[in-house]
Amino acid sequence: MIDDKLKTLIPTLRQKKRYILFKINGENKFNFKEISEGLIEEIILYIGIIDFGKHGVWLLKDQFNENKQIGVLKVSTKLKDKLIGVLNIINKINNKQICIEIINVSGTLKGLRKD
Numbered sequence: 001m002i003d004d005k006l007k008t009l010i011p012t013l014r015q016k017k018r019y020i021l022f023k024i025n026g027e028n029k030f031n032f033k034e035i036s037e038g039l040i041e042e043i044i045l046y047i048g049i050i051d052f053g054k055h056g057v058w059l060l061k062d063q064f065n066e067n068k069q070i071g072v073l074k075v076s077t078k079l080k081d082k083l084i085g086v087l088n089i090i091n092k093i094n095n096k097q098i099c100i101e102i103i104n105v106s107g108t109l110k111g112l113r114k115d
Helices: 032-047 049-054 080-089
Strands: 017-026 070-076 096-106
Touching: 017 080, 032 049, 032 070, 032 080, 070 080, 080 096
Parallel strands: none
Antiparallel strands: 017 070, 017 096
């Protein structure tokens, strides 16, 4: 019998990741779909589709707080600094003025919430 399971990568070969906790300041409240589409569109505009895909940029849905407008982006360590710079540049989502504030950066989700 042939085993069709994919082998997992050993930890040393896996891409290291960082989590970026951010807050969206603006007059309007956004839901996850608006934030997701708007942020991804703007990030791709600045860093390009190839870097976006290669470095595994993800907006985590289960970590988004709609009331406080706080979210978490997951990214590889190689693109972390560039992505933080891009988040500081972004000033509009869906033609609505916003300001993105970086709260914390950590290697684990648990470490993000510690202050």
